[in-house]
Amino acid sequence: MMYNICWKELTLLVLVWVAFLAVQVLKTYTVTCSVNYWILNSLQVPIAVSVSLYEAICLYKGTRVIASKGKDLTNWKAHQLFFYCCCGIIAGVVGGLLGLGGGFILGPLFLELGIPPQVASATSSFAMVFSSSMSVVQYYLLKRFPVPYAAYLVLVATIAAFAGQHIVRRIIALLGRASIIIFILALTIFVSAISLGGVGIAHMIEKLENQEYMGFDSLCYNS
Numbered sequence: 001m002m003y004n005i006c007w008k009e010l011t012l013l014v015l016v017w018v019a020f021l022a023v024q025v026l027k028t029y030t031v032t033c034s035v036n037y038w039i040l041n042s043l044q045v046p047i048a049v050s051v052s053l054y055e056a057i058c059l060y061k062g063t064r065v066i067a068s069k070g071k072d073l074t075n076w077k078a079h080q081l082f083f084y085c086c087c088g089i090i091a092g093v094v095g096g097l098l099g100l101g102g103g104f105i106l107g108p109l110f111l112e113l114g115i116p117p118q119v120a121s122a123t124s125s126f127a128m129v130f131s132s133s134m135s136v137v138q139y140y141l142l143k144r145f146p147v148p149y150a151a152y153l154v155l156v157a158t159i160a161a162f163a164g165q166h167i168v169r170r171i172i173a174l175l176g177r178a179s180i181i182i183f184i185l186a187l188t189i190f191v192s193a194i195s196l197g198g199v200g201i202a203h204m205i206e207k208l209e210n211q212e213y214m215g216f217d218s219l220c221y222n223s
Contacts, residue, residue, distance in 0.1 A: 013130065019047050021134050025141060033220035056081045107185050117181035
């Protein structure tokens with residue numbers, strides 16, 4: 001197991017995680033829309049761009065490969081790398097705006113890259129760990145993290161994850177087709193989209209009945 005871990009890439013991810021966490025924590029101690037606030041916000045751009053550009057160049061030159069595809073060579077084009085980077089940005093924006101994990105976008109993207117469904121599902125879930133854990137640490141340091149409530153959800157989610165993994169393995173063994181993961185992923189995205197739409201409509205109706213303001217607040221609004 002330890003042999004399969006790419007320590008160089010994992011170290012790079014951890015360093016990026018620490019850098020973003022430091023920026024987010026420091027930002028909470030600044031005045032909203034102050035000069036320091038915008039400087040800290042802008043620091044996230046060079047961090048993300050530099051790491052993405054480094055990995056893109058490595059893929060373009062062939063010094064990086066998709067391990068799950070074995071020895072198959074992939075000729076990466078510049079427009080493909082740009083498109084995949086844009087998809088990653090969209091995944092992050094959707095995750096931040098809607099509270100969804102970026103894996104709902106990254107999963108289909110990985111499948112389009114030709115990555116096996118099992119690996120695509122695991123990789124997208126692993127990517128969600130970084131954004132989720134960053135929020136957990138940030139709110140814990142700010143003493144806004146309900147530990148008992150979170151512990152309960154972690155327990156339920158862990159049991160559900162193991163149960164789901166066991167069921168999917170049995171289904172794959174029974175049908176002999178790993179593509180069932182694709183249908184499960186598509187069903188999950190569909191149900192999530194319907195649920196978000198339903199909740200959003202319900203909140204909108206409630207605000208209309210109470211004649212509440214439904215516009216956008218100022219970027220410098222501090223609740």
